[in-house]
Amino acid sequence: MKCTGCKVGALAPSFIDGLFRAHTCTHCGGNWILIEDYVSWKENNPEYVFSDDIACEAVDTETALLCPQSGKIMRKFRITSDTTHRLDYSAAVGGVWLDKGEWELMKKDGLAGSLNAVLTAQWQKNIRMNNAKDNFAELYKEKFGQESYNKVREVREWLNAQPNKADLRAYLLAEDPYSAER
Structure with a gap:
Protein backbone atom coordinates (compact mmCIF):
# COMPACT_ATOMS: atom_id res chain seq x y z
CA MET A 1 0.00 0.00 0.00
CA LYS A 2 1.14 3.54 -0.74
CA CYS A 3 1.24 6.05 2.15
CA THR A 4 -1.88 8.17 2.41
CA GLY A 5 -0.05 10.94 4.27
CA CYS A 6 3.10 11.72 2.30
CA LYS A 7 2.22 9.76 -0.86
CA VAL A 8 5.92 8.90 -1.19
CA GLY A 9 6.58 5.96 1.12
CA ALA A 10 5.12 2.50 1.27
CA LEU A 11 3.10 1.16 4.20
CA ALA A 12 5.12 -1.69 5.66
CA PRO A 13 3.68 -4.18 8.18
CA SER A 14 4.70 -3.26 11.73
CA PHE A 15 3.54 -3.15 15.33
CA ILE A 16 2.68 -0.03 17.35
CA ASP A 17 5.00 -0.09 20.37
CA GLY A 18 5.32 -3.85 19.72
CA LEU A 19 1.70 -4.24 20.88
CA PHE A 20 -0.71 -4.46 17.96
CA ARG A 21 -0.52 -4.68 14.20
CA ALA A 22 -0.21 -1.62 12.01
CA HIS A 23 1.38 -0.47 8.78
CA THR A 24 4.05 2.23 9.08
CA CYS A 25 5.15 4.52 6.28
CA THR A 26 8.76 3.96 5.26
CA HIS A 27 9.12 7.68 4.52
CA CYS A 28 7.05 9.85 6.92
CA GLY A 29 6.57 7.45 9.85
CA GLY A 30 2.76 7.68 9.87
CA ASN A 31 0.73 4.64 10.91
CA TRP A 32 -2.29 2.89 9.40
CA ILE A 33 -4.21 0.94 12.05
CA LEU A 34 -7.25 -1.24 11.63
CA ILE A 35 -9.54 -0.64 14.59
CA GLU A 36 -10.35 -4.36 14.79
CA ASP A 37 -6.64 -5.10 15.44
CA TYR A 38 -6.49 -2.41 18.13
CA VAL A 39 -9.74 -3.53 19.82
CA SER A 40 -8.72 -7.20 19.67
CA TRP A 41 -5.39 -6.39 21.34
CA LYS A 42 -7.12 -4.18 23.91
CA GLU A 43 -9.64 -6.91 24.82
CA ASN A 44 -6.80 -9.40 25.31
CA ASN A 45 -4.78 -6.95 27.44
CA PRO A 46 -7.32 -5.11 29.64
CA GLU A 47 -4.81 -4.29 32.39
CA TYR A 48 -2.20 -2.78 30.09
CA VAL A 49 -1.33 0.79 31.13
CA PHE A 50 0.19 3.15 28.60
CA SER A 51 3.01 5.37 29.81
CA ASP A 52 2.16 9.07 29.54
CA ASP A 53 5.69 10.28 30.30
CA ILE A 54 6.45 11.06 26.68
CA ALA A 55 7.85 13.96 24.74
CA CYS A 56 6.32 14.22 21.32
CA GLU A 57 5.96 16.41 18.30
CA ALA A 58 3.04 15.60 16.06
CA VAL A 59 2.21 17.28 12.79
CA ASP A 60 -1.39 17.02 11.65
CA THR A 61 -2.27 16.83 7.96
CA GLU A 62 -4.61 19.68 7.13
CA THR A 63 -6.01 18.28 3.89
CA ALA A 64 -8.42 15.41 3.43
CA LEU A 65 -6.70 12.06 3.11
CA LEU A 66 -7.72 9.05 1.08
CA CYS A 67 -8.02 5.64 2.69
CA PRO A 68 -5.02 3.55 1.61
CA GLN A 69 -7.27 0.50 1.18
CA SER A 70 -10.54 1.80 -0.27
CA GLY A 71 -9.38 5.04 -1.87
CA LYS A 72 -12.33 6.91 -0.29
CA ILE A 73 -12.00 10.19 1.59
CA MET A 74 -11.42 9.69 5.30
CA ARG A 75 -13.23 11.68 7.97
CA LYS A 76 -11.28 13.77 10.49
CA PHE A 77 -11.97 13.29 14.21
CA ARG A 78 -10.72 15.65 16.93
CA ILE A 79 -8.76 13.98 19.72
CA THR A 80 -9.65 16.47 22.47
CA SER A 81 -11.03 19.99 22.74
CA ASP A 82 -7.56 21.14 23.91
CA THR A 83 -5.73 20.18 20.73
CA THR A 84 -6.24 20.85 17.06
CA HIS A 85 -4.95 17.42 16.11
CA ARG A 86 -7.36 15.20 14.26
CA LEU A 87 -7.25 11.53 13.43
CA ASP A 88 -8.27 10.40 9.95
CA TYR A 89 -10.82 7.58 9.95
CA SER A 90 -11.98 5.39 7.11
CA ALA A 91 -15.45 4.05 7.83
CA ALA A 92 -15.20 1.99 4.64
CA VAL A 93 -12.59 -0.35 6.18
CA GLY A 94 -12.54 0.68 9.86
CA GLY A 95 -9.03 2.05 9.76
CA VAL A 96 -7.31 5.04 11.35
CA TRP A 97 -4.41 7.04 9.97
CA LEU A 98 -2.08 8.46 12.61
CA ASP A 99 0.38 11.06 11.39
CA LYS A 100 3.89 10.73 12.82
CA GLY A 101 3.79 11.60 16.52
CA GLU A 102 0.02 11.30 16.94
CA TRP A 103 0.27 7.94 18.73
CA GLU A 104 2.73 9.52 21.17
CA LEU A 105 0.34 12.47 21.54
CA MET A 106 -2.48 10.04 22.37
CA LYS A 107 -0.29 8.38 25.00
CA LYS A 108 0.82 11.74 26.42
CA ASP A 109 -2.82 12.83 26.75
CA GLY A 110 -3.73 9.49 28.39
CA LEU A 111 -5.91 8.52 25.43
CA ALA A 112 -3.98 5.62 23.87
CA GLY A 113 -6.35 3.20 25.59
CA SER A 114 -9.32 5.07 24.10
CA LEU A 115 -8.44 5.18 20.41
CA ASN A 116 -11.72 3.51 19.43
CA ALA A 117 -13.75 5.81 21.74
CA VAL A 118 -12.30 8.94 20.09
CA LEU A 119 -14.04 7.82 16.89
CA THR A 120 -17.53 7.74 18.43
CA ALA A 121 -20.28 10.31 17.94
CA GLN A 122 -20.53 10.82 21.73
CA TRP A 123 -16.82 11.64 22.07
CA GLN A 124 -17.01 14.15 19.24
CA LYS A 125 -20.21 15.66 20.68
Missing part, protein backbone atom coordinates in the same frame (compact mmCIF):
# COMPACT_ATOMS: atom_id res chain seq x y z
CA ASN A 126 -18.47 16.17 24.03
CA ILE A 127 -15.60 17.97 22.27
CA ARG A 128 -18.06 20.28 20.49
CA MET A 129 -19.88 20.99 23.79
CA ASN A 130 -16.58 21.77 25.55
CA ASN A 131 -15.57 24.09 22.72
CA ALA A 132 -18.94 25.88 22.91
CA LYS A 133 -18.55 26.35 26.68
CA ASP A 134 -15.05 27.73 26.20
CA ASN A 135 -16.30 30.12 23.51
CA PHE A 136 -19.12 31.39 25.75
CA ALA A 137 -16.70 31.82 28.65
CA GLU A 138 -14.45 33.98 26.46
CA LEU A 139 -17.43 36.06 25.31
CA TYR A 140 -18.55 36.64 28.90
CA LYS A 141 -15.01 37.57 29.98
CA GLU A 142 -14.84 40.15 27.19
CA LYS A 143 -18.31 41.48 27.99
CA PHE A 144 -18.01 41.64 31.81
CA GLY A 145 -14.26 41.91 32.33
CA GLN A 146 -12.23 39.19 34.10
CA GLU A 147 -12.90 40.38 37.67
CA SER A 148 -16.67 40.74 37.20
CA TYR A 149 -16.84 37.44 35.34
CA ASN A 150 -15.08 35.63 38.20
CA LYS A 151 -17.41 37.23 40.75
CA VAL A 152 -20.61 36.46 38.84
CA ARG A 153 -19.48 32.84 38.37
CA GLU A 154 -18.89 32.59 42.13
CA VAL A 155 -22.36 34.02 42.86
CA ARG A 156 -23.93 31.71 40.27
CA GLU A 157 -22.30 28.61 41.80
CA TRP A 158 -23.43 29.66 45.27
CA LEU A 159 -26.97 30.39 44.04
CA ASN A 160 -27.29 27.03 42.28
CA ALA A 161 -26.28 25.23 45.47
CA GLN A 162 -29.14 26.80 47.49
CA PRO A 163 -32.36 24.81 48.07
CA ASN A 164 -34.51 27.93 47.58
CA LYS A 165 -32.71 29.21 44.49
CA ALA A 166 -35.94 30.21 42.69
CA ASP A 167 -36.88 32.58 45.55
CA LEU A 168 -33.33 33.97 45.65
CA ARG A 169 -33.41 34.62 41.89
CA ALA A 170 -36.77 36.36 42.20
CA TYR A 171 -35.37 38.55 44.97
CA LEU A 172 -32.30 39.44 42.91
CA LEU A 173 -34.29 40.23 39.76
CA ALA A 174 -37.04 42.25 41.43
CA GLU A 175 -36.66 45.99 40.87
CA ASP A 176 -37.78 46.56 44.47
CA PRO A 177 -37.92 43.28 46.40
CA TYR A 178 -39.50 45.06 49.38
CA SER A 179 -42.51 46.32 47.46
CA ALA A 180 -45.77 44.46 47.00
CA GLU A 181 -46.07 46.06 43.59
CA ARG A 182 -44.43 44.66 40.53
